[in-house]
Amino acid sequence: MTANDRLSVFKTYKLFVGGKFPRSESGRVYEVTDAKGTWLANAPLSSRKDARDAVVAARKAFAGWSAATAYNRGQILYRIAEMLEGRRDQFVTEVAAGEGLSKAKATAQVDAAVDRWVWYAGWSDKVAQIAGSANPVAGPFFNLSTPEPTGVVTVLAPQESSFLGLVSVIAPAIVTGNTVVVVASEKSPLPALSLGEVLATSDLPGGVVNVLSGRTAEIAAPLAAHQDVNAIDLTGAGADLAKDLETAAADNLKRVVRPSVTDWLADPGTGRMLSFLETKTVWHPIGV
Amino acid sequence: MKNTVFEYAPAPESRAIVDIAPSYGLFIDGEFADASDGKVFKTVSPSSEEVLSEVAQASTEDVDRAVRAARRAFEAWSALPGSERAKYLFRIARIIQERSRELAVLESLDNGKPIRESRDADLPLVAAHFFYYAGWADKLPYAGFGSNPRPLGVAGQVIPWNFPLLMLAWKIAPALAAGNTVVLKPAETTPLSALFFADICRQAGLPKGVVNIITGDGSTGAALVGHEGIDKVAFTGSTEVGKAIARTVAGTDKKVTLELGGKAANIVFDDAPIDQAVEGIVNGIFFNQGHVCCAGSRLLVQESVADEVLESLKRRMSTLRVGDPLDKNTDIGAINSAEQLARIRELADAGEAEGAERWAPSCELPDSGFWFRPTVFTGVTQAHRIAREEVFGPVLSVLTFRTPAEAVEKANNTPYGLSAGIWTEKGSRILWMADQLRAGIVWANTFNKFDPASPFGGYKESGYGREGGRHGLEAYLASNPKASEK
Numbered sequence: 001m002t003a004n005d006r007l008s009v010f011k012t013y014k015l016f017v018g019g020k021f022p023r024s025e026s027g028r029v030y031e032v033t034d035a036k037g038t039w040l041a042n043a044p045l046s047s048r049k050d051a052r053d054a055v056v057a058a059r060k061a062f063a064g065w066s067a068a069t070a071y072n073r074g075q076i077l078y079r080i081a082e083m084l085e086g087r088r089d090q091f092v093t094e095v096a097a098g099e100g101l102s103k104a105k106a107t108a109q110v111d112a113a114v115d116r117w118v119w120y121a122g123w124s125d126k127v128a129q130i131a132g133s134a135n136p137v138a139g140p141f142f143n144l145s146t147p148e149p150t151g152v153v154t155v156l157a158p159q160e161s162s163f164l165g166l167v168s169v170i171a172p173a174i175v176t177g178n179t180v181v182v183v184a185s186e187k188s189p190l191p192a193l194s195l196g197e198v199l200a201t202s203d204l205p206g207g208v209v210n211v212l213s214g215r216t217a218e219i220a221a222p223l224a225a226h227q228d229v230n231a232i233d234l235t236g237a238g239a240d241l242a243k244d245l246e247t248a249a250a251d252n253l254k255r256v257v258r259p260s261v262t263d264w265l266a267d268p269g270t271g272r273m274l275s276f277l278e279t280k281t282v283w284h285p286i287g288v
Numbered sequence: 289m290k291n292t293v294f295e296y297a298p299a300p301e302s303r304a305i306v307d308i309a310p311s312y313g314l315f316i317d318g319e320f321a322d323a324s325d326g327k328v329f330k331t332v333s334p335s336s337e338e339v340l341s342e343v344a345q346a347s348t349e350d351v352d353r354a355v356r357a358a359r360r361a362f363e364a365w366s367a368l369p370g371s372e373r374a375k376y377l378f379r380i381a382r383i384i385q386e387r388s389r390e391l392a393v394l395e396s397l398d399n400g401k402p403i404r405e406s407r408d409a410d411l412p413l414v415a416a417h418f419f420y421y422a423g424w425a426d427k428l429p430y431a432g433f434g435s436n437p438r439p440l441g442v443a444g445q446v447i448p449w450n451f452p453l454l455m456l457a458w459k460i461a462p463a464l465a466a467g468n469t470v471v472l473k474p475a476e477t478t479p480l481s482a483l484f485f486a487d488i489c490r491q492a493g494l495p496k497g498v499v500n501i502i503t504g505d506g507s508t509g510a511a512l513v514g515h516e517g518i519d520k521v522a523f524t525g526s527t528e529v530g531k532a533i534a535r536t537v538a539g540t541d542k543k544v545t546l547e548l549g550g551k552a553a554n555i556v557f558d559d560a561p562i563d564q565a566v567e568g569i570v571n572g573i574f575f576n577q578g579h580v581c582c583a584g585s586r587l588l589v590q591e592s593v594a595d596e597v598l599e600s601l602k603r604r605m606s607t608l609r610v611g612d613p614l615d616k617n618t619d620i621g622a623i624n625s626a627e628q629l630a631r632i633r634e635l636a637d638a639g640e641a642e643g644a645e646r647w648a649p650s651c652e653l654p655d656s657g658f659w660f661r662p663t664v665f666t667g668v669t670q671a672h673r674i675a676r677e678e679v680f681g682p683v684l685s686v687l688t689f690r691t692p693a694e695a696v697e698k699a700n701n702t703p704y705g706l707s708a709g710i711w712t713e714k715g716s717r718i719l720w721m722a723d724q725l726r727a728g729i730v731w732a733n734t735f736n737k738f739d740p741a742s743p744f745g746g747y748k749e750s751g752y753g754r755e756g757g758r759h760g761l762e763a764y765l766a767s768n769p770k771a772s773e774k
Contacts, residue, residue: 122374126423126427
């Protein structure tokens with residue numbers, strides 16, 4: 001029997017929640033196809049309960065992750081890049097199939113995604129140096145402003161850019177100490193679900209990133225209304241859904257990032273990091 | 289006082305982990321080569337006086353060759369996208385982490401510092417420094433130096449022997465991140481870790497000529513600093529040599545940063561937690577045998593607690609273990625060279641001659657190598673040489689004060705201004721003191737803390753420019769557009 005005759009082993013794609021790989025508690029899956037409609041895999045069709053479980057996992061991870069040193073978080077993000085580099089081929093295959101790209105174009109997407117982890121790894125111990133400040137108040141006071149992570153962030157990953165776009169919305173949220181619940185591209189969720197396998201082997205504490213697949217509108221609604229979610233990135237929502245979700249998010253004044261047209265290959269800037277940071281200012285008197 | 293050190297079984301770190309070649313050439317343009325005139329010098333282990341290796345003494349011709357190699361490499365290196373330079377630096381950081389035990393043992397052998405410090409302080413900081421500046425390489429427009437910051441060109445860097453590999457990291461990491469290429473000269477007595485770093489550059493696949501390492505004595509350093517082909521001078525060392533460098537570069541376009549001597553005041557108020565302060569005093573002056581430019585070499589203690597602090601300090605000093613740098617129990621290792629030992633002895637003798645009272649615990653010292661007991665002088669006045677001159681050894685001078693204003697007056701009464709320490713429970717007083725002190729780093733209720741994210745550098749004759757942090761980038765970036773680009 002030659003290698004070509006060998007029957008391949010399919011992967012069961014699962015969610016990534018709290019550092020573990022559960023199926024949807026609902027027992028549901030949906031069919032994922034390539035651009036031509038050929039079956040690729042069955043992905044978990046997450047329920048509202050899965051979404052709530054993911055928020056619990058993210059909240060549980062927040063204390064430890066936000067208290068880790070910036071240096072430590074940077075090392076872990078860099079480790080993700082190292083792990084991803086070794087699995088480029090797998091992601092190129094998944095991105096090419098899911099997004100209907102040539103191998104060369106899919107490779108460019110995956111390479112850029114690896115480099116994006118490196119870019120954000122470097123920000124961990126620098127963002128406070130550009131977003132914080134020593135404030136010269138008119139009085140004998142020490143006055144220092146520093147950024148702190150907002151908390152649990154729900155991210156609706158971009159629908160089209162299933163991997164580079166995904167990495168580009170997860171990394172800026174977690175590098176500063178937030179934890180996230182990310183809803184994968186509905187049509188092409190496989191790279192997101194596989195990313196969980198990379199995150200699980202990169203020293204990233206369980207629960208810092210939680211990946212759900214399924215119907216974006218169905219999963220996003222309970223997340224936007226969830227009282228223990230502090231911010232929501234609506235990138236993967238269409239205009240109507242985004243408006244509904246933003247309205248729901250107002251109930252506990254979640255920080256909201258609205259959808260916008262983004263070139264994922266361009267310099268990402270600092271906007272996404274700053275969206276999920278609070279500024280804390282400390283006053284202290286000066287005097288003998 | 290009787291010897292109160294607990295008996296410990298020796299716990300030596302194995303030196304088998306490091307393989308030192310009998311001789312090393314100069315690392316120029318990615319290759320090791322002998323000096324043009326074939327001259328070499330020996331590097332010895334200060335704890336045993338054993339010859340570790342022979343290294344090349346770079347001639348002016350070699351310096352010129354190194355600078356030209358760096359210049360050739362500059363064009364391509366500076367034209368790389370920052371994200372690619374970043375990845376080279378991340379690779380270097382990771383390889384340093386992987387080889388950190390080997391490098392720690394090497395550093396302790398060549399320098400004489402305790403393995404506990406080279407393993408737990410030097411090497412982690414070296415890797416972290418490369419990691420930190422790696423991250424800046426593709427973020428330079430965000431650093432606050434204009435939207436299009438550019439590298440300077442070739443940096444000539446001369447570093448001291450007290451933290452050989454750490455000083456290399458402080459010099460090379462920001463230079464490369466900003467897009468410069470470098471020629472670095474390690475100190476004459478501690479060349480080995482820089483030569484091992486050359487091998488790390490090879491493993492990382494760093495393009496040839498981006499990092500060049502030339503070994504030699506002061507004449508090599510002078511030739512490098514004076515070379516017309518360099519755009520930037522970065523020096524860490526004595527104030528005397530720093531001033532000579534400032535004179536050498538006068539009238540040129542070379543950008544300069546100088547990291548020089550210090551005579552830091554470590555100020556203890558009567559409300560300070562005494563045990564914690566004593567640990568800080570010991571760490572401040574005996575860390576790295578006192579071979580630290582920011583060492584807390586002047587203890588200013590409030591009169592009302594002076595006796596209590598001194599008694600506690602002496603008791604603590606009696607437990608310090610002086611000896612084999614490779615023993616994991618050692619607190620204080622060897623003095624780096626016979627020359628430095630002679631200088632410490634001369635100043636300590638002057639302290640006694642001028643009337644200060646000298647005390648050191650009775651600890652046994654090894655028969656060979658260069659050693660000096662941890663020593664404290666009391667009854668020191670501001671006029672004494674040991675209160676004014678940098679000893680650069682394990683010698684502490686104790687002065688007293690009554691009011692915060694007097695503490696400030698005495699602390700600032702020095703031509704130096706590198707660092708200072710404040711020990712008090714009162715937050716507002718910490719901040720008031722920090723405002724008053726003319727020093728680049730002020731540690732409150734701690735001492736000798738270093739981090740790549742935190743700028744380091746001095747006021748006054750402790751030098752100028754900052755290394756570390758966002759501020760450290762400025763030393764390697766053109767702050768103004770060139771005339772032709774205006």
